[in-house]
Amino acid sequence: MFQSHLRDAAQRVEAHLQTVMASMDDLPVVEAMRYASAGGKRLRAFLVLESARLHGIDPDQAIWPATAIEAIHAYSLVHDDLPCMDDDALRRGLPTVHVKWDECTAVLAGDALHTLGFECVSRPECHPDPAVRAALTVTLARAAGAQGMxxxxxxxxxxxxxxxxxSLEEITRLQAGKTGALIAWSACVGAVMARADTAPLQRYAEDLGLAFQIADDILDVEGDAAKVGKAVGKDAEAGKATFVSLMGLEGARDRAEALVEDACEALSPYGNKADALREAARFVISRDS
Amino acid sequence: MFQSHLRDAAQRVEAHLQTVMASMDDLPVVEAMRYASAGGKRLRAFLVLESARLHGIDPDQAIWPATAIEAIHAYSLVHDDLPCMDDDALRRGLPTVHVKWDECTAVLAGDALHTLGFECVSRPECHPDPAVRAALTVTLARAAGAQGMxxxxxxxxxxxxxxxxxSLEEITRLQAGKTGALIAWSACVGAVMARADTAPLQRYAEDLGLAFQIADDILDVEGDAAKVGKAVGKDAEAGKATFVSLMGLEGARDRAEALVEDACEALSPYGNKADALREAARFVISRDS
Known part of the structure; x- marks a missing residue:
């Protein structure tokens, strides 16, 4: 069930990204924006759409924050891959933007995707109540900025x-910003749009974000580059502290599993209706890419 | 009078930028954000504060969009100066961010300033009406993004x-995006915040933005690098079409003056109350930096 939900979320957000970019000029920067925002697991879009569904939000409204978070995520990947940052040539199994075009196009396409994310949550189509749009915008900015990602x-x-x-404490704080903040924003969107309590989804998302990063570190050690779609083994090679180097492979696996248990438990106020989110949490630590 | 208004706007926005960044971690990226957003003429902040004053907006609210536009402007300069873009070593008479730190810090500091701009216009302190905050955000996104800057x-x-x-038509469209869109947003802020007609300020700003860019091209030919604070003569050297190369020095000067006349005329609904904005238009074509 979860895999088909994820595929459905991916298809919907893919189509919507193309729609919002349809009227843009036919320039390399715009082509690069389309290229960089295509593909991927769309976990963040799935979290947005699913938390919106839990709160009875119209899917035609929820697609806007789902598109926003994927635009912001895509911008962060394009800039992360730059030679002056992680210097990655491969992303989702394809050449990165600065390899396919050039660095200048990558900087600008990232910048434009970044802005597009904020446009998507502030457009009137996103929600009829401007207070909700302003709340989505300010929380997205905090999650993405100098106190978040x-x-x-x-x-x-x-x-x-x-x-x-x-240390483990330092790496946890680092990851809470680097990947956790956008994941938490995504999972809370439904509650924000319905003006409901965000606490259960916030706890779920914090667990999920950390489990996600631990799984990433495990993949960097055990993963197959062909499946992961990017280089593996880079962290160990660089002598970087990771959850695996700090907790051992088994310790990291146990911690990720405990986090997923707690994430599922956090969703109890929603009962069975939250099963797709529970499956998402289990998926995050069992994925091979 | 205008110079003191501009200085006052600069001081207020400078202080406010420091305040909004005060709680951030003490990291090179944050230092670079502070460095990159310090100094400059603050013309955009002045336009925001002045158009807000014209519409009776509380200065404690208007400071938020003024800070937002200076954060966005600063981000665009940091990224523009990168080696893969304009490759400039000097900005406002000081080493650019990638020279003083490194490219990675410049990319990230620009990204964080970009996000900060959107945070400033969506924070509740900016305006009590969330519809106004959402309107400021969506118009800022359009002005900054792939259909604007x-x-x-x-x-x-x-x-x-x-x-x-x-051609002249192509370069006009290019500049309307590159510098015009943020200038127009700035000048219209007061009307947006007061839910008043933006048409007079929109016409004023379009004239002003174009005059500003023509004046920039004239400075690139005639300016003194020490005063301008950055390299001059780069456009001619690169064989780039500019307003000066297309219209001649006299033609460019005449066009800039006609635009300033029309900009001042556009403000007639505001009477004498708009004299500071009229002076700003005259300043834009008479400045030596």
Whole structure:
């Protein structure tokens, strides 16, 4: 069931991304925006659509924050892959934007996807109540900015030249910013749109985000580059502290499983209606890419 | 009078930028954000504060969009200066961010300033009516994105490899995106916040934006690098079409003056109350930096 929900979310957000970019000029930067925002697991879009469904939000409204988060996620990947950042040539099994075009196009396409994300949550079609749109916007900005995702990135860079490898506490804070903040925003969207309590989804998402990153670190050690769609083994090679280096492979697996248990438990106020989100949590630690 | 208004706007927005960044972690990326958003003429902030004053908006609210537009403007400069873009080592007379730190820090600091701009216009302190905040956000996104500022940038890059230099019509469209869109947003803020007609300020701003860019092209030919604070003569050297190359120095000056006349005329519904904006228009074509 979950796999078909995920595929459905992916198809819907893919189509909507193409629609919102349809009227843009036919320029390399716009082609690169389309290329960079195509494909991927669409886990964040799925979380948005599913948390919206849980709260009875119209799917034609929910598609806007789903598109927004995928645009922001795509921008972050394009900039992360740049030679001056992670210098990755491969993403989702395809050449990265700066390889296929050039660095300048990658910087600009990332910038335009970044702006597009904010446009999607502030457009009137997203929700009839402007207070909801303003709430989605301000929370998205906090999740993406210098106290969220960019903070995580900055801590990651600082770690590269730090005299000591990071502690478990430090790496947890880093990852809470780098991947956790956007995942938490995605999972809470439905509650924000329905003006309901975000606490259960917030707890679910914090567990999920951390489990996701632990699984990523496990994949970096055990994964198959062909399936993962990007280079593996880079962290160990660079001598970076990861959840695996700090907890061991078994310790990391156990921790991820405990987090998924807690994530599922957090959804109890929703009963069976939240089963797709529970499956998503299990998927996150069992995926091979 | 105008110079003191501009200085006052600059001081207020400078102080407010420091306040909104005060709680951020002490990291190179955050230092770079502060560095990149310090200084400058603050013309955009001035336009925001002045158009807000014209419409009786509380200055404590108007400071938020003023800070937003300066954060967005600063992000665009940091990314523009990157080696893969304009490759500029000097900005406002100081080393650019990638020279003082490195490219990675410049990409991230620009990204975080970009997000900060959207946070500033969606925060509740900006305006009590969330419909106004949502309107400021969506118009800012349109002005900054792939159909506004980034479009201008992309057209500029495309022009570098085009077989023919740009026509006057093409360069006007390019500049309307590259610098015009954010200037127009700034000038219209007061009317948006007061839910008043934006048409007079829109016409004023379109004239002003174009006059500003013509003046920039004139400075690139005639300016003193020490005063301008960045390299001059780059456009002619690169064989790029500019308003000066297309209209001649006298033709460009005449056109800029006619635009300023029309900009001042557009403000007639506001009477004398708009004199500071009229002075701003005259300043834009008489500045030496």
């Amino acid at each position: 960019v903070l995580g990135q900055a801590l990651d860079i600082a770690a590269e030249t730090a005299p000591e490898p990071l | 980034v479009l201008g940038q992309a057209l500029d890059i495309a022009a570098e490899t085009a077989p023919e230099p740009l």
